[in-house]
Amino acid sequence: MTQTQRLTDEIAARSDELTALARELIRIPTLNPPGEHYRDICEFLAARLKRRDFTVHLLRATGAPGDSDRHPRWNLIARREGARPGECVHFNSHIDVVEVGHGWTVDPFEGLVRDGRVYGRGACDMKGGLAASVIAAEAFVDLCPGFSGAVEISATADEETGGYGGVAWLAEQGWFGPDRVQHVIIPEPLNKDRICLGHRGVWWAEVETMGRIGHGSMPFLGDCAVRHMGAVIDEMEQTLFPALGARRTEMPVVPPQAQASSLNINSIHGGQAELPGDFTGFPAPVVPDSCRMIIDRRFLIEEDLAEVKAEFAALMERVRDRREDFRFEIRDLHEVIPTMTDRDAPVVGAVARAVRRVFGREPEYVVSPGTYDQKHIDRIGRMHNCIAYGPGILDLAHQPDEWVGIDDMADSARVMALALAELLA
């Protein structure tokens, strides 16, 4: 029997174990924010992987954003050395899940199994992928004990809130350095036959227009900051949105509508703070002297961050040319440079060949519209041989009744195990 066949059979034999593991992970409610039960899930995985002779490190990102004694940012790195020196293949999964939200018909933290699916918050994004990578790694080290190099599994905090208490912190400490890690696979839910090469860029900013406070019965004695912001939005509708929508990328972003530049207005607030729901009085008649808007600009690998910012600043200048007393500020909040791994990178080739063997067809190469932890591995870790590959349907992420298919987890675990066998032969 070939090694491919043996690994395939072994993963199939462990399908129930894979489902059980995904359920156990879902049952640890690692909600972020605020970042609950990180230590519990790291200890659970550490105990399991120690039994397979992984060396485990529990690492707290002390001082990272969000880290506190009440909600410490715990991370796990587990490494299994092979019989000979060689390269290291690293699977990185985030352990945090987003809030539950409304609209669920099942218990979000029970790990219900029904109709070939495991349900729960984080089932798809991304405890199903984490479980698949653990089963793949275990099957591989059990069946191929003479492998060269090392297999690493990390379980990291805070991806949903930027990854600063997780992968970014670990990368700063050198855990993703090219001296110790040579291939990275992030089992985010991109579908089992797709290889995600990277993501678009991000610029978040707060835009504020300033006015002058006055009495609401005599608005001419004040200067309304909300009307100034209205003029900004009108200019965006007239010039910026059409320009962004017409700008297309060579990146294979999915869904295809995201192959253009985009901008979302995340929030807007002007004037008095909203009154609490139990307040029974009236608001006061006041001309707003400030209006603030948060923008979320997603940009393409063909665009330059400085040009993205300059384009928005030029828009504000056009509004200023038309309006009296127009004053504004733009404050940067957050930025991520786009990243895209080469299609001929070694990890891409190995996973592509494994996809071909398991499914009998070419993988689809995609790019994510939003960012994920690859940004830190790329920028801080300087590790460019990195992809996202994992089970689950991306559209289900963060939705009510989130689920992952049991067959999808097993199929992607086969792909992961075959890729390990090739890279660590």
Ligand SMILES: [Zn+2]
């Ligand atoms: Zn995710």
